[in-house]
Amino acid sequence: MSKTVKTNTTYKEVTDIVNELHKHYGAGGLKQVYFTACGGSLGGVAPMHCIIESEAKSIQASIITANEFVHATPKQVDSNALVVTMSSKGGTPETIAAAKRAKELGATVITLSTNPHNSMEAAGDYHITYGFKDCPYSQTSNALIVWLGFEILKQFENYEHADKAESAFDILDDICDKAFADSAEPARDFAEHYKDEEQLYVVGSGNSSFVAYTTCICHLMEMEWIHSGYINAGELFHGPFEVAQPNVPFIVLMNGGPTRKMDERAVKFLKKYSNKVIVLDACEYGVERFDPAISEFFNSMILSVVARQYTETLGVAKKHPFGYRRYMFKVAY
Amino acid sequence: MTRSQHITHAEVTADIEAIYNKIEKIGGIKDVFCVGCGGSLANLYPLEYLLRSESKSIHAESITGNEFVYDAPERMGKNSLVVLLSATGGTPETCAAAKTAKSAGATVITISGKADAPLHENGDYKWNCSVDILDSETYDRYNSCLVLQLGFELLRLYDDYSYYDEAMNAIDLIPQMHKKLVRQISQRTIPFGEAHKADKVIYTVASGPSLFAGYMQSICLFMEMEWVNSFCIHAGEMFHGPFEVADNNTPFVVFLSNGRTRIMDERALKFLERYSGRVTVIDSNELGVSIVGPNVEEYFSGVLNWVAAYAYGKGLAVAKDHPFGERRYMGQIEY
Numbered sequence: 001m002s003k004t005v006k007t008n009t010t011y012k013e014v015t016d017i018v019n020e021l022h023k024h025y026g027a028g029g030l031k032q033v034y035f036t037a038c039g040g041s042l043g044g045v046a047p048m049h050c051i052i053e054s055e056a057k058s059i060q061a062s063i064i065t066a067n068e069f070v071h072a073t074p075k076q077v078d079s080n081a082l083v084v085t086m087s088s089k090g091g092t093p094e095t096i097a098a099a100k101r102a103k104e105l106g107a108t109v110i111t112l113s114t115n116p117h118n119s120m121e122a123a124g125d126y127h128i129t130y131g132f133k134d135c136p137y138s139q140t141s142n143a144l145i146v147w148l149g150f151e152i153l154k155q156f157e158n159y160e161h162a163d164k165a166e167s168a169f170d171i172l173d174d175i176c177d178k179a180f181a182d183s184a185e186p187a188r189d190f191a192e193h194y195k196d197e198e199q200l201y202v203v204g205s206g207n208s209s210f211v212a213y214t215t216c217i218c219h220l221m222e223m224e225w226i227h228s229g230y231i232n233a234g235e236l237f238h239g240p241f242e243v244a245q246p247n248v249p250f251i252v253l254m255n256g257g258p259t260r261k262m263d264e265r266a267v268k269f270l271k272k273y274s275n276k277v278i279v280l281d282a283c284e285y286g287v288e289r290f291d292p293a294i295s296e297f298f299n300s301m302i303l304s305v306v307a308r309q310y311t312e313t314l315g316v317a318k319k320h321p322f323g324y325r326r327y328m329f330k331v332a333y
Numbered sequence: 334m335t336r337s338q339h340i341t342h343a344e345v346t347a348d349i350e351a352i353y354n355k356i357e358k359i360g361g362i363k364d365v366f367c368v369g370c371g372g373s374l375a376n377l378y379p380l381e382y383l384l385r386s387e388s389k390s391i392h393a394e395s396i397t398g399n400e401f402v403y404d405a406p407e408r409m410g411k412n413s414l415v416v417l418l419s420a421t422g423g424t425p426e427t428c429a430a431a432k433t434a435k436s437a438g439a440t441v442i443t444i445s446g447k448a449d450a451p452l453h454e455n456g457d458y459k460w461n462c463s464v465d466i467l468d469s470e471t472y473d474r475y476n477s478c479l480v481l482q483l484g485f486e487l488l489r490l491y492d493d494y495s496y497y498d499e500a501m502n503a504i505d506l507i508p509q510m511h512k513k514l515v516r517q518i519s520q521r522t523i524p525f526g527e528a529h530k531a532d533k534v535i536y537t538v539a540s541g542p543s544l545f546a547g548y549m550q551s552i553c554l555f556m557e558m559e560w561v562n563s564f565c566i567h568a569g570e571m572f573h574g575p576f577e578v579a580d581n582n583t584p585f586v587v588f589l590s591n592g593r594t595r596i597m598d599e600r601a602l603k604f605l606e607r608y609s610g611r612v613t614v615i616d617s618n619e620l621g622v623s624i625v626g627p628n629v630e631e632y633f634s635g636v637l638n639w640v641a642a643y644a645y646g647k648g649l650a651v652a653k654d655h656p657f658g659e660r661r662y663m664g665q666i667e668y
Contacts, residue, residue, distance in 0.1 A: 032392065038569070038570065038572075038573040039570055039573025039574045040573070040574065041573075042570070042573075053394070053406055054404060054406055054407065055407055056406075056407060056408060057407050057408050058408060059408075060363075060364065060392040060394075060408070062385065062392070062394065065567055065569040065570050066569065067540075067569035067597050068540055068541060068567070068569050068594060068597065071541075071593045071594050071596060071597060072382075072385075072386055072541050072592075072593045072594050074385045074386065075385070075386060075387055075388055075389050076385075076388070076389060076392060078389075092573075094569070199533075199534065199562055205399075205400060206400060206403075206404055216564070217566075217570065217573070217574035217575050218573075218574045221574055221575045221577055221578045222573075222574035222575070222576075222577040223577075225577055225578055226578070227534045227562060227564075227578055227583075228564065228578075229551075229562065229563060229564030230564065231552075232397055232400075233399075234370070234397035234398060234399040234400050234426065235370065235371055235374070235397050235552065237370075237371075237663075237668055238370040238371025238372065238373075238374075238424075238552070238557075239371045239372065239552035239553045239556050239557035240552050240556045240557070241557075241662055241663075241668070242556055242557045242558075242560055242660060242661055242662060242663065243556045243560055243561070243562055244661075244662070245661075257404075258403045258404040259399075259400060259403050259404050261399075261403060262399050262400070262403065265668075269662075269668050273661075273662070296404075325577060326577055326579075327576055327577060327579070327604075327608065328572075328576075328577065331608075333572055333576070333600070333604045
């Protein structure tokens with residue numbers, strides 16, 4: 001048996017998928033897009049949810065963890081719905097079940113994973129193969145899914161900023177490579193200072209709320225066994241902020257764009273009452289090089305590069321590599 | 334018009350019919366946006382969950398006040414119903430969001446525990462609700478119970494919903510269920526507090542109709558009122574990251590709901606009972622929700638579980654000798 005050579009899906013191929021979707025649904029036929037996956041992959045589909053939810057004039061969007069999608073399926077999932085799912089290796093049982101459930105109800109299903117042939121691909125209508133490591137950032141799930149989001153807006157709603165969105169991909173690799181390089185030293189500094197913390201909160205809003213969520217549940221809780229919590233910057237002042245004190249650390253993700261004021265308010269408060277505030281600011285890492293009409297939707301790409309570098313470096317400093325697990329794939333659950 | 338007493342169920346029905354008649358002429362309601370902050374955002378979740386589960390024609394989503402102000406969805410407009418809740422009636426972000434909704438041409442329902450709330454300035458329909466979680470007699474007019482009724486009214490008008498009568502009967506049963514459950518858990522809350530008074534972190538785990546109860550117990554009761562570190566984990570997300578923090582010293586409160594999502598809650602519980610051992614269960618079934626009938630019990634699970642979640646929080650406050658009203662920042666400093 002010959003080894004299949006893996007090729008990542010190209011932007012042209014993603015556009016071709018949307019061409020077919022456009023023919024399939026016809027004018028006004030696509031009413032809802034559902035985003036469903038588990039854990040880090042839920043964070044993976046979130047950047048596209050954000051684009052549709054915020055920018056679409058008629059298409060509605062929801063994001064739901066896969067098992068809830070399976071057991072408490074939204075009533076509007078039918079032939080007018082598109083369902084976007086992701087599982088990095090393509091084997092997450094809940095996500096495969098969600099794709100199958102969506103198909104049963106007549107929805108069209110796009111699946112994303114890092115390899116071209118797997119149970120996820122078999123369960124859906126269209127498959128996108130993305131790169132994870134050792135590939136340009138423009139081939140990662142984040143980049144491909146954001147392209148897919150803008151392409152849907154362009155073809156279905158004649159999105160006014162479609163050209164600007166497309167041009168953003170010309171400078172994406174440059175910005176993300178630079179963000180990775182520039183965050184290496186501050187990440188080492190962070191890791192040295194915070195390697196003994198037992199608890200680290202992560203605050204984010206808008207386009208980066210799911211980066212904050214993934215940093216919390218995957219990179220800190222799962223991979224580093226550190227107690228954590230994700231706090232939406234807008235919710236901070238309605239409960240969570242009362243835990244802020246000297247020596248309680250908070251990582252705050254700051255976006256460029258319309259929700260920045262929320263992030264700034266959170267940073268200002270936290271810096272006043274805690275001496276351990278780590279700010280990861282997309283503006284410092286070049287998000288403003290994108291056109292202001294669409295730059296908001298690229299915050300999560302930049303901050304996911306930076307946040308991952310921070311937490312992975314923390315793992316090195318703790319001598320607790322990202323791959324350690326107590327339970328996942330080790331015990332029955 | 335502003336009402337001084339709690340809105341009645343008949344008035345809720347009348348308001349939703351009036352909204353239906355008004356918006357039907359211009360294409361009907363396409364979206365319901367639930368907007369608030371913290372506990373007052375969470376208390377709208379029963380409406381989002383009900384519509385998501387049962388409506389073929391209306392899409393619902395929840396957005397925290399300031400995100401709605403700074404980055405409102407493009408499609409929000411004349412075919413939108415925006416429901417805003419502020420228990421105190423003065424939350425600046427929610428008041429600003431009401432203005433955003435009103436200027437976009439949406440129909441606006443404002444809900445508050447205060448009749449003269451600033452929030453009501455931009456409300457087309459101003460509802461005065463109960464905010465007293467532990468009062469059995471008025472709990473059917475507590476904010477999250479009222480928005481459940483709102484949802485069932487929309488389902489009757491837009492989706493020809495088969496179980497409307499069952500749902501209205503369930504709303505009538507709320508005070509009696511509430512009374513029974515408060516009695517039922519009265520001996521459990523202080524022991525919960527005693528067992529957790531030295532804990533630095535307490536996680537909550539919930540899904541489906543009880544997600545908002547788990548979220549509120551985490552951010553309002555544990556973090557805000559008791560200054561305990563916390564985070565609400567979705568039971569379905571548990572096995573995709575968060576479960577790795579479980580050890581025999583870390584406490585979890587697990588919410589079990591009746592209905593379709595119970596299977597997820599039970600899976601999380603089974604795992605945690607084995608690997609944590611410090612698990613407190615709040616179970617709507619044990620608390621008696623099934624008397625409302627099999628077709629709607631799921632949707633009432635969350636509002637019952639929330640009462641228990643609150644009472645357990647109070648038990649912690651007593652055991653820690655840290656009253657609910659104590660704040661470092663809220664209302665104490667500028668932010």
